[in-house]
Amino acid sequence: MTVTTPDPVPDPPLTAREELAAAQERLVRALVAGDEPPPGFDPARIAVAARALLNKRAGEVARAWPRLAAAHGARWPAAFADWAAGTPSRGAWLDGWGFARSRRAHLPPAAAAELAGCEAHWSYRPDGPPRRRRVAVGRLPGGVIVQVLGRAVVVRPRRSQLPR
Amino acid sequence: MSGVVAPPVDLGVGIGWRPDIAGFVAGLPGLRFTEVIAESVHAAHPADELLALRDRGTRIIPHGVRLSLGGAEPVTVDRVSHLAECAELLDAPLVSEHIAFVRAGGIEAGHLLPVPRTRAALDVLTDNIRRTCAELPVPLAVEPIATLFDWPDQDYDEAGFLTEVLARTDALLLLDVANVYANARNRGEDPLDLLDSLPLERVAYVHVAGGSERDGLYHDTHTDPVPNEVLALVSELCARRDPPGLLLERDGRYPPAGELRAELDAIADAAGLPHVT
Numbered sequence: 001m002t003v004t005t006p007d008p009v010p011d012p013p014l015t016a017r018e019e020l021a022a023a024q025e026r027l028v029r030a031l032v033a034g035d036e037p038p039p040g041f042d043p044a045r046i047a048v049a050a051r052a053l054l055n056k057r058a059g060e061v062a063r064a065w066p067r068l069a070a071a072h073g074a075r076w077p078a079a080f081a082d083w084a085a086g087t088p089s090r091g092a093w094l095d096g097w098g099f100a101r102s103r104r105a106h107l108p109p110a111a112a113a114e115l116a117g118c119e120a121h122w123s124y125r126p127d128g129p130p131r132r133r134r135v136a137v138g139r140l141p142g143g144v145i146v147q148v149l150g151r152a153v154v155v156r157p158r159r160s161q162l163p164r
Numbered sequence: 165m166s167g168v169v170a171p172p173v174d175l176g177v178g179i180g181w182r183p184d185i186a187g188f189v190a191g192l193p194g195l196r197f198t199e200v201i202a203e204s205v206h207a208a209h210p211a212d213e214l215l216a217l218r219d220r221g222t223r224i225i226p227h228g229v230r231l232s233l234g235g236a237e238p239v240t241v242d243r244v245s246h247l248a249e250c251a252e253l254l255d256a257p258l259v260s261e262h263i264a265f266v267r268a269g270g271i272e273a274g275h276l277l278p279v280p281r282t283r284a285a286l287d288v289l290t291d292n293i294r295r296t297c298a299e300l301p302v303p304l305a306v307e308p309i310a311t312l313f314d315w316p317d318q319d320y321d322e323a324g325f326l327t328e329v330l331a332r333t334d335a336l337l338l339l340d341v342a343n344v345y346a347n348a349r350n351r352g353e354d355p356l357d358l359l360d361s362l363p364l365e366r367v368a369y370v371h372v373a374g375g376s377e378r379d380g381l382y383h384d385t386h387t388d389p390v391p392n393e394v395l396a397l398v399s400e401l402c403a404r405r406d407p408p409g410l411l412l413e414r415d416g417r418y419p420p421a422g423e424l425r426a427e428l429d430a431i432a433d434a435a436g437l438p439h440v441t
Contacts, residue, residue, distance in 0.1 A: 016283075016284035016287065016288075017236050017284070017287075017288055018236070019284065020236040020280070020282075020284050020285055020288060021236030021237065021268065021269070023280065024235065024236055024265055024268035024269075024277075025268040025269035025271070027268070027277065027315075028267070028268045028269065028271050028273050028277070029269070029271065031273060031277070032271060032272075032273060032274065033271065039316075040315075040316025040317060041313060041315070041316060042313055045312055045313035045381070046313055048312055048313075048378075048379045048380075048381055049311075049312040049313055051379070052275075052312065052383060053273065053274050053275055056274060056275055057274055059416060088271045088272065089272055089274050
């Protein structure tokens with residue numbers, strides 16, 4: 001006896017492992033990507049946990065970008081969290097770099113120099129790993145940074161010679 | 165498998181090794197064991213201070229934080245190999261990891277997340293622990309985490325879930341009394357209930373850490389002093405069964421050395437052990 005199956009063929013049921021994978025992904029998205037908490041979770045607690053994860057990220061970024069964090073003083077965790085909320089981490093280095101790029105015009109000299117030092121060696125890409133630069137010239141407070149084949153030099157003209 | 169018992173060793177009181185406090189750790193005269201975050205160890209270029217501790221006979225336990233034993237994806241060969249490499253390099257008596265997952269669908273959570281206490285998650289966790297143990301040259305101890313929230317619709321309570329994990333595998337238990345305290349407080353439960361239900365003969369060592377209250381919940385921060393309630397739990401645990409060792413975890417906002425020494429002494433006093441400071 002033949003049985004005709006209706007078209008389209010239904011998807012096979014998810015295995016227990018696949019269901020768990022999907023449930024874990026929904027939870028992670030709620031915690032770090034700004035998605036709604038999955039049904040059944042306490043939304044208030046998920047919000048507190050999401051904030052705790054952002055604070056932890058802020059601490060890790062502060063270690064990778066100490067001058068950037070210092071420039072914000074006690075407001076650093078909140079400033080970083082506001083910027084990073086809803087965006088999953090790309091790692092402390094790239095997170096800090098992305099934050100610094102977003103504040104480029106407002107960075108105090110030490111943080112601006114930290115960013116310039118990074119950008120003298122690496123070129124930022126929003127969707128992929130940074131590319132190493134072979135040659136770069138960048139501005140930093142009071143001078144320029146020149147990098148050739150991995151060696152960077154900061155050139156600070158005397159004040160009278162500063163280009164306007 | 166249920167006959168597994170933690171080896172009878174006497175590790176005393178220790179503190180987690182971190183680069184920021186390497187000098188403090190090296191200067192503790194009575195220190196017999198420490199722990200290092202496995203992912204921070206560069207197997208080809210390990211920190212000289214760590215090797216010096218190893219060479220003077222301090223037991224060093226590599227403590228992984230990113231294996232994701234509770235993740236739906238099988239553990240990866242490179243992460244397990246790194247743990248094995250750390251164990252060989254540091255002449256470790258065991259390695260430890262967490263009953264947690266840290267990523268899903270290619271997204272990193274950035275910290276340890278709780279596994280749902282369901283049959284499906286238990287199967288996955290058991291599989292991952294077995295895969296890991298099969299590649300390690302030393303025993304694995306697994307640590308239940310602190311969590312700010314719980315999954316809905318769970319099949320087991322925490323003690324039942326942990327007991328089942330341990331019954332199904334050869335893993336030992338890394339019992340974090342600060343996590344026990346944090347979860348009980350945030351769930352409105354009595355932490356002693358969990359201590360009374362766990363197979364304490366499987367405890368390989370114990371974590372102790374500080375925390376603070378924020379947004380109405382207790383956060384296991386590792387950057388605050390150890391509260392008296394956690395020290396009391398150390399005493400309660402030792403009254404039931406003396407663990408092989410107790411280790412203070414401090415991960416930032418380091419206090420002056422005197423305060424850190426006092427904290428180690430307080431743990432030793434709570435456990436009835438000699439000071440290591």
